[in-house]
Amino acid sequence: MQYRKFGNTDLLVSEVGFGAWAIGGGAMIGNTAIGWGDADDKTSAEAIYASLDEGINFFDTADIYGLGHSEELIGKTVGNRKDVIIATKGGNVARDGQFTVDYSKAHIIDACEQSLRRLKRETVDYYQLHTAKLSHLQQGDCIAAVQQLLQEGKIRYWGLSLNTFSPMPEAEFLVENSTGNGFQLVLNLLNQFSLPVLKLAEESGYGIIVRMPLQFGLLTGKFDNGISFPDNDHRKKRITPGIVDACAEALSPVWKLCGKYNCSKTELALSYILSYSAVSVIIPGIRTTAHVQSNTSGLFRPEEEDIKLIEELGQTCLIPVMEKIKLLG
DSSP: OOEEEOTTSSOEEESBOEEOSGGGOSOEETTEEOSBSOOOHHHHHHHHHHHHHHTOOEEEOOTTGGGGHHHHHHHHHTTTOTTSEEEEEEOEEEETTEEEEOOOHHHHHHHHHHHHHHHTOSOEEEEEEETOOHHHHHHOHHHHHHHHHHHTTSEEEEEEEOOSSOOHHHHHHHHHTTOOSEEEEEOSSSOOTTHHHHHHHHHHTOEEEEEOTTGGGGGGTOOOTTOOOOTTBTHHHHSOHHHHHHHHHHHHHHHHHHHHHTOOHHHHHHHHHHTSTTOOEEOOBOOSHHHHHHHHSSOOOOOHHHHHHHHHHIIIIIHHHHHHHHHTO
């Protein structure tokens, strides 16, 4: 495992981290799936221990994942280990059977304290406002909350988990106000809307966490247009047969690179993201020990001409596919 510095902090993170959304299980808010289908806690725990053995030291979760269950499982398996870096998030809320957000000072402080309890930790290494919008940041309560949490020693660093399709306004706000330490964003072979944030972050000393590096599994090569998901898996409405076909067509020039590098689609997808020096850590979703192996092996440095090719394809044929995905929510 290779390690990278997280921006200007003293955190040294494994370049592949543990995305812990899926181990939260098939939680629902009303009729809305917010998880990845059922998850077996024993299998999830085995994956966590296997990740530690592989050198993964960065675990990313959120209080909304499994409505707290993801944090609880990490607390039971990792707890207050000093050699493990824990990142979690607050601001997304299940209230009265509805999904909503709350970035008030009181809620963020309470949410962090509840996360610490579930995680069985004294301090959260990196706390994130979960897709807070520019208006929330400008209002200021959420920033006052994380500043208080810093002063009280309940968090070490903080940042933003940016939205999927238009991340720049919130990222620029933090940089312009010289506050926060990092950004979590979406970047993969299909979704390149966040590329401008990489340059901004690197120039300003902010760490970068990349989520959805495999776009909900679409970039593993394991899906066909007959794929189906249970009702408690959020992908049921997001990955339709039409989306699978559109992605396969758009990515066909990219997949030719697998022959050049003698690699799997997963290895190419992850290696592409790690080719950017601004990226501190990628967090593929890990549910099993097999996922640990597939997400940490076979990584390589693509040639600059191929990185440029992927970026050019992103502007011509990949972004239109992402626009279709965007319409699905």
